[in-house]
Amino acid sequence: MTEKVTTESAKLTEIAEANRxxxxxxxxxxxxxxxxxxxxxxxxAKAISEIIGEDKETVLAALxxxxxxxxxxxxxxxxxEIAGGWQIATRTELHEDIRKYLKTRPSAKLSLAALETLAVxxxxxxxxxxxxxxxxGVQSASAIRTLLEKRLIVTKGHKETVGRxxxxxTSKEFLIQFGLKDLSDLPSIEDFEDLINx
Amino acid sequence: MTEKVTTESAKLTEIAEANRxxxxxxxxxxxxxxxxxxxxxxxxAKAISEIIGEDKETVLAALxxxxxxxxxxxxxxxxxEIAGGWQIATRTELHEDIRKYLKTRPSAKLSLAALETLAVxxxxxxxxxxxxxxxxGVQSASAIRTLLEKRLIVTKGHKETVGRxxxxxTSKEFLIQFGLKDLSDLPSIEDFEDLINx
Amino acid sequence: MESxxxxxxxxxxxxxxxxxxxxxxxxxxxxxxxxxxxxxxLYLIKQEQANIFDIPIAKITDxxxxxxxxxxxxxxxxxxxxxxxxATLIEIKSKMLLPRDSSAxxxxxxxxxRKELVDQLLEYEKFKSAAQMLYERSTIEKAVxxxxxxxxxxANAEINATVFDLLTVxxxxxxxxxxxxxxxxxxxxxxxxxxxxxxxxKLSALQELNLIDFFSELNTRRELVTxxxxxLEIVRTQDLRLIQKQTFGDIYLRRV
Numbered sequence: 001m002t003e004k005v006t007t008e009s010a011k012l013t014e015i016a017e018a019n020r021x022x023x024x025x026x027x028x029x030x031x032x033x034x035x036x037x038x039x040x041x042x043x044x045a046k047a048i049s050e051i052i053g054e055d056k057e058t059v060l061a062a063l064x065x066x067x068x069x070x071x072x073x074x075x076x077x078x079x080x081e082i083a084g085g086w087q088i089a090t091r092t093e094l095h096e097d098i099r100k101y102l103k104t105r106p107s108a109k110l111s112l113a114a115l116e117t118l119a120v121x122x123x124x125x126x127x128x129x130x131x132x133x134x135x136x137g138v139q140s141a142s143a144i145r146t147l148l149e150k151r152l153i154v155t156k157g158h159k160e161t162v163g164r165x166x167x168x169x170t171s172k173e174f175l176i177q178f179g180l181k182d183l184s185d186l187p188s189i190e191d192f193e194d195l196i197n198x
Numbered sequence: 199m200t201e202k203v204t205t206e207s208a209k210l211t212e213i214a215e216a217n218r219x220x221x222x223x224x225x226x227x228x229x230x231x232x233x234x235x236x237x238x239x240x241x242x243a244k245a246i247s248e249i250i251g252e253d254k255e256t257v258l259a260a261l262x263x264x265x266x267x268x269x270x271x272x273x274x275x276x277x278x279e280i281a282g283g284w285q286i287a288t289r290t291e292l293h294e295d296i297r298k299y300l301k302t303r304p305s306a307k308l309s310l311a312a313l314e315t316l317a318v319x320x321x322x323x324x325x326x327x328x329x330x331x332x333x334x335g336v337q338s339a340s341a342i343r344t345l346l347e348k349r350l351i352v353t354k355g356h357k358e359t360v361g362r363x364x365x366x367x368t369s370k371e372f373l374i375q376f377g378l379k380d381l382s383d384l385p386s387i388e389d390f391e392d393l394i395n396x
Numbered sequence: 397m398e399s400x401x402x403x404x405x406x407x408x409x410x411x412x413x414x415x416x417x418x419x420x421x422x423x424x425x426x427x428x429x430x431x432x433x434x435x436x437x438l439y440l441i442k443q444e445q446a447n448i449f450d451i452p453i454a455k456i457t458d459x460x461x462x463x464x465x466x467x468x469x470x471x472x473x474x475x476x477x478x479x480x481x482x483a484t485l486i487e488i489k490s491k492m493l494l495p496r497d498s499s500a501x502x503x504x505x506x507x508x509x510r511k512e513l514v515d516q517l518l519e520y521e522k523f524k525s526a527a528q529m530l531y532e533r534s535t536i537e538k539a540v541x542x543x544x545x546x547x548x549x550x551a552n553a554e555i556n557a558t559v560f561d562l563l564t565v566x567x568x569x570x571x572x573x574x575x576x577x578x579x580x581x582x583x584x585x586x587x588x589x590x591x592x593x594x595x596x597x598k599l600s601a602l603q604e605l606n607l608i609d610f611f612s613e614l615n616t617r618r619e620l621v622t623x624x625x626x627x628l629e630i631v632r633t634q635d636l637r638l639i640q641k642q643t644f645g646d647i648y649l650r651r652v
Contacts, residue, residue: 026272031295034274034288038296040544051299066273074224075264076231089546090232097229098236101249102548110557112565118557119566135573178559185355187563191364195343238549276540286543293539305538310431310527317526333523335516336432336477346560353559369558376530377537390525391518 028054028062029069033079033088036063042085110146117143118152118170122186125169126156132168144168152177226252226260227267231277231286234261240283240374281373282380308344315341316350320372321387324354324365342366350375433481434520436463441517448517451510453492457485488513586619591626595649604639604650 023031032048045063049056063079063086070079078091090098110118117140120132132140147153151173158164170183180186221229233246243261247254261277261284268277276289288296297303308316315338318330330338345351349371356362368381378384430436440459446452464482491509508514598605607627614620627649630636635652 030272030274030289031292032274034292034296034541035299037275037286037288038300038541038544047299052295074228076228076233077235088235088543090235091228094229094232097250098232098548101233101236104245104249115557115561116565116569119562120569122562123566136569137572137576178557178562179352179354180559181355187353187364187559189563189567191353191356192343192560192563195339195346235543236546236548288541290536290539293541296541300541308531308534310435313527313530314431314523317523317530320530321523321526333519334432335434335481335520336475346558349558375537376533377540378533385529387522387526390522390529 023052023054025062025065028052028058029066032059032062032086033066036079036086036088039085039087042082042087044085047085110150111143113138113140114143114146116140118147118174121147121153121168122170122174122183126159126167127169128159128165128167130165221250221252223260223263226250226256227264230257230260230284231264234277234284235286237283237285239370240279240281240285242283245283279379280377281370308348309341311336311338312341312344316345316368316372319345319351319366320368320381320384323367324357325367326357326363326365328363330366431524433478434517435524436460436478437481438517438521438524449514451514453485453489453510457482457489460485484513586622588622588626588629591619591622592630595623595626595630599636599649599651604648607638607647607649609646 031052035048035051036043045060046056048063049059052059067079067081070077076091076094077088079086079088081087116136117132120135120140121127124131124135129140129144132144144153151171153168153174154171156167156169159167174180175182175185229250230246233249234241243258244254246261247257250257265277265279268275274289274292275286277284277286279285314334315330318333318338319325322329322333327338327342330342342351346353349369351366351372352369354365354367357365372378373380373383430439437456437460440456440463441448441451444452444455444459446456461482464478467478488509595605595610598610611620611623614623627638630649631638637650637652639648639650640646641648
């Protein structure tokens with residue numbers, strides 16, 4: 001009985017091996033390309049060979065063929081060997097356009113500090129820096145600068161109190177970015193009460 | 199003086215125009231590919247056209263040509279239209295090897311209740327909690343909360359009716375996670391009716 | 397009837413709802429948790445292989461109530477919506493038993509007490525199928541991977557916030573703030589008189605008190621301020637002196 005199982009499993013392994021070996025060169029190139037693409041770090045030919053169960057040499061040949069393909073294609077991307085691994089990157093000549101893109105990137109993305117500060121401003125506006133500090137318990141200067149740069153908040157005049165601190169409120173850009181018609185559209189705690197108490 | 203400045207700036211604009219016009223179709227394809235790659239979210243043809251200063255139509259044609267190139271190449275990657283933009287991603291067939299490398303399991307499935315609620319929101323948006331209750335015949339509070347936390351739905355302002363209930367709709371993340379170009383990419387709800395009556 | 401119900405071999409409490417792509421174009425749900433009363437009702441109708449346009453209401457009502465009883469017995473909390481449906485079913489059942497008005501046109505759908513429920517079931521079933529479609533789409537989508545991190549992502553390593561995030565973050569801040577205020581109120585209990593007592597008791601034990609050491613024992617700004625005022629008050633009203641042995645050296649409080 002045991003023997004039979006062993007033979008069976010050996011057979012299965014064999015089939016799996018055979019399956020592996022029958023990948024065409026094009027298939028190896030495709031899977032190598034996908035793995036290089038999803039990897040956060042440059043990935044080595046050895047690492048790829050271990051995952052897909054092909055010889056390191058076969059994988060290396062596939063990567064080199066892929067690199068030639070990228071070079072001949074003259075597209076927007078290049079496959080390059082770097083730090084002992086392989087990586088897909090944009091072609092150097094295109095850096096100007098890419099830099100331009102990075103500058104115009106949508107600005108709805110926020111760090112947690114900026115999001116917290118924005119939340120306080122949105123729900124407590126008009127509000128001063130000391131008042132934000134009082135609620136958040138943390139200095140918010142750099143978060144406020146970021147929010148001003150992203151034009152999500154605007155100054156709302158000085159508060160007529162000691163030191164006449166500047167007051168802040170949300171901007172029109174804020175409404176657009178968060179898909180709100182006006183400030184009354186901001187959900188209140190009551191709106192979610194039923195959801196949260198569940 | 200004023201006139202001179204005007205002429206100068208006109209000349210500069212002219213040069214800039216000329217610069218723009220002299221990109222070949224291949225060059226536009228290359229820069230579009232690089233931008234789609236760099237962007238961490240699907241990027242629209244319009245956004246690309248604004249960055250590189252070419253017509254939206256020209257950019258769209260370039261992206262479509264690029265897509266054909268990717269399809270014909272049969273490599274590890276695909277160029278696809280999703281959530282109102284373009285994205286480079288791996289080919290579906292390669293998921294096993296990729297998952298092995300990334301050591302990820304498919305992310306948690308949505309519960310049946312959450313999926314149903316999402317379906318109602320997707321087809322009836324903007325829709326309120328009582329309206330969802332009417333169709334599903336059951337409270338959906340915890341499902342809505344899950345969907346909000348997973349960013350699959352967003353609030354769509356209050357409905358101008360008694361009690362000003364909050365309205366919900368699907369998000370861009372919904373389109374991305376369900377592989378939809380836009381909402382019109384969803385099959386019509388009447389098609390399901392035919393299916394049931396068959 | 398009752399006893400046969402108890403012979404079910406599944407465990408309601410451990411089973412969770414799970415979608416299993418069925419052989420037919422529908423969702424098959426493992427027993428235990430239905431997405432709602434309509435879901436349970438559809439399941440029972442299919443079990444009976446009944447026509448949705450001609451539901452055998454008495455039989456289905458019995459079955460429905462049986463399930464509710466099992467769920468209750470197994471301590472599965474039965475949502476109010478399930479009970480509402482039970483009431484609706486009983487109501488329809490009783491209406492069906494009433495003798496029909498013979499003068500009315502027979503077989504008119506409008507008169508059928510089941511009509512509203514049937515419409516609701518048909519409407520619900522569409523969305524149930526849509527949910528199945530979404531499930532399939534997301535399964536396919538999970539086989540597609542996006543690129544790994546690249547250098548330029550770092551400058552944008554931030555979250556894409558929604559209005560819901562704004563509100564939940566704001567709530568968390570308020571909660572944090574409440575706790576802080578509470579702590580401060582507790583701390584405030586050290587009064588000036590108490591602080592003076594504290595300094596004097598220390599002085600009675602020691603010849604002199606190193607103020608730097610004493611101040612560093614204090615936890616809050618408020619305590620520090622109180623201690624500082626207490627020292628000034630002691631020096632003003634009692635025979636005590638502040639002494640600095642060398643320039644920039646530690647300051648001592650000493651009895652004259």
